[in-house]
Amino acid sequence: MESSREPNLAERIRSRFGNLTRAERQLANVMLENYPVSGLGSITAIATRSAVSTPTVVRMAKKLGFKGFPELQAALRSELEATISNPISKHERWAQKAPDTHILNRFADAVIENMRSTLKQIDPETFNAVVELLSDRDHAVHVVGGRITNSMAGYFFNHMQVMRSGVTHVASNSNTWPHYVLNMKAGDVLLVFDIRRYEHNLLRLAKMAKAKEVTLILITDQWGSPVANFASHSFYTRIMAPSAWDSSVIILFLVEALITGVENANWDETKARMNTLEELFDQTKMFKKFR
Template sequence: MSSDTLTISDRIQQKLDDLTRAERQLAHSILENYPISGLGPLTELALDANVSGPTVARMVQKLGFKGYAEFQAELREELRAKVKGPIAKHDTWADSAPSGHILNTFTDAVIDNIRHTLGQIDPHAFDAACGLVGDPAHHLYIVGGRVTHTLAEYLFLHMQVIRPNITHVQSTSNAWPHYLLDVQAGDVFVIFDVRRYENNTLKLAEMAHAQGAKIILFTDQWRSPVHQLANISFSSRIVVPSAWDSAATTLLLTETMISAVQNLRWDSTKGRMEELEAMFDQTKLFRKFT
């Protein structure tokens, strides 16, 4: 993505690791209600983020703006761009619902999340992550939290078919240290951790990292503390008009990874799938319409 097409949100994501603690606090506050959060007075933004006015001024300059006024002008330009093309926007709506219906407002938010997330992902890093996940020479551990365990289970279920040598670890269980007993250098951990970040997940990642494991992290736009330990990290935008965050973009990345790893290992995966289907036929778990 070229610099002239970067949104302010994109710039913040790129600079997060270079910001001070107070500046990161401010950045997270801006992203929380982006872009509305940056349209008020500088003093109001500082108050909302619980930082000083000079902190706002410094971070705005780090983002490449001469001052807060230029920063706000760019935000307003982004808003104008978002409301252009009403015909194109209408095509994404549910035809039977008005434009302000939750079916459309929620879908618009998810589409926007996907667009911003994919714009931040390095395809080479994604390919490298898929290569690590698909390598049966190293044990694969998949970890989820209180909410993200559903994504972890989904990935685990498919990876069980695709490759051997795999373990599902639930960090919410008090038995998760048991799984670390057999971790070897080079083993791979896929960890899902979104806000509110879980202490168990961070501790698990720290211990796995200390044993030489490689970590692939799926997180949100504010990034889990596990980010500091991860070899490869994917940040998904998760904010939607709901009391709960959205898993749609993270699920998209997860399903894309499943597809990529399946293709990488198709010669062996095909045989595993055929063997599994034969077992299902014996168990008669599923109805067959033939």
């Protein structure tokens, strides 16, 4: 529909993103970040903001077909002029080249809505308490997910494992669950993911764990898994999506927030880890040091 409109700078950048070098990508990201304002300052300003040198900015300007940075900036201004005088363009749209009804935009709306209503419900006290439970090195942490949420459990396990010992991922094959339960001790923590359609096996596992005085934490959907009856703490997330399936995005969000909470709870250890990470990045030379 908008086929023959001449490409604006953002599009030009995006279309050539693949050909850009590391430094140029950093730059491109900053420029696109709050487009086009960030490109309107001085070359020095944007270079600093992107943590690249000014020559890099000039080179990219040329790569994009301009004679120099000022010419690029002029293009930006005239683009802006065109945009501003056109009131329609102010419309909120996530993927700006896609129509409102495009699945990307609909999904984005749904996710925002999910996040909003999930966060409204979450009690920070619960969150903090759970973080504390997960940080406690005196007790093991077990994690289990359902058919859909098993990936989330895996993700959680992956990260937790790096931060502390005594973390186990209860395999999705429920035949083996009794073995896992056998290894759970009183005071241990079991994090259960269970969204609709709630899995009966998980409920049974929860009961078994509870019987062994394991502390249960539940991450479920807004309707609530029956496991909630046995859980010390439950998180109810909203998982609506414009799809036949539910969206796990907010669940992952919560998982990551929890991980970060645990990370912060043991800052010293985390800091050491961050340094290691930094060194690794240096080794790969793909990244500049951040900040």
